[in-house]
Amino acid sequence: MDRALPKTAALYRMVTAEHICPFGLKSLDLLQREGFKVEDHQLKSRAETDAFMASQHVETTPQTFIDGSRVGGYDDLRRYFHERVADPKATSYQPVVAVFATALAMALAATWAATGTLMTIRAGEWFVAFSMCILAILKLQNLDTFSNMFLGYDLLAQRVVRYAYVYPFGELLAGVLMIAGGPFKWIAIPIALFIGGIGAISVFKAVYIDRRELKCACVGGSSNVPLGFFSLTENLMMVAMAIWMVIR
Incomplete structure (x- = not known):
């Protein structure tokens, strides 16, 4: 029996000399923990990042694509895997x-x-x-x-x-x-x-x-x-x- 092909996801995240997006790293980590083989597309400049966002009609990065469909940012990815998303306005002890x-x-x-x-x-x-x-x-x-x-x-x-x-x-x-x-x-x-x-x-x-x-x-x-x-x-x-x- 052939072994099942690994699940794949495409991740686009900002990685420049001035800024490495923390949510991009979290998205990469979450995908890997969920068993995905990740195509890690690093956006190396502000211009490259802006061009990507314009082409996808989105306002933020990172952006994750699974099976060719856009999942969204880090919070969207957590929701995709049924993980809790913290509410920044919620009370907490x-x-x-x-x-x-x-x-x-x-x-x-x-x-x-x-x-x-x-x-x-x-x-x-x-x-x-x-x-x-x-x-x-x-x-x-x-x-x-x-x-x-x-x-x-x-x-x-x-x-x-x-x-x-x-x-x-x-x-x-x-x-x-x-x-x-x-x-x-x-x-x-x-x-x-x-x-x-x-x-x-x-x-x-x-x-x-x-x-x-x-x-x-x-x-x-x-x-x-x-x-x-x-x-x-x-x-x-x-x-x-x-x-x-x-x-x-």
Whole structure:
């Protein structure tokens, strides 16, 4: 019996000295994973790319053809293979999960390095402090976009706009000093109580009293994380950690 001929697809993608189209590479990878032999047509210049798009009456590359019929771009190709296509406007908790999972892994690793064991009180303290530092970094990537979103619900920032620019630095400072411990905790405690307390009240009012549907600024101002439980958790963690450090 003759062996079945391999499935073939033609891919046209932009590959120039200035730009290699990432969606072209993703399309090539997806086709190969689906068992296709790919005719990889690389468009080597802007002029060549424009000429191809004009000839096919399309506005973007890459473009994939299977059995002589045009499938379309990368998202169209994913739909062709019945794979999920992400909605850029859809809400997602992935950024928050990534932060807390990374902070937990770092806390456990640091505890193991320091004590030779995983399950310690210090691991829990470091988890909170590392989470605060990572969240602060995400906010500090673009203070303007963070402040725009933060001003939508924080009660103090709405009265004192500059507080929206100070908040991430306060969160970072408190987190770093909590990691350092010792006498530095007496600086971290009031900062965490202040910003965490105001933040918790602001989120609770916006979400559970006013019933507003807002995006959370906790992982920066460009995320699609909805304001709610995780936003409240971030602030309550700071308050709880500050109280715990006082008691301890």
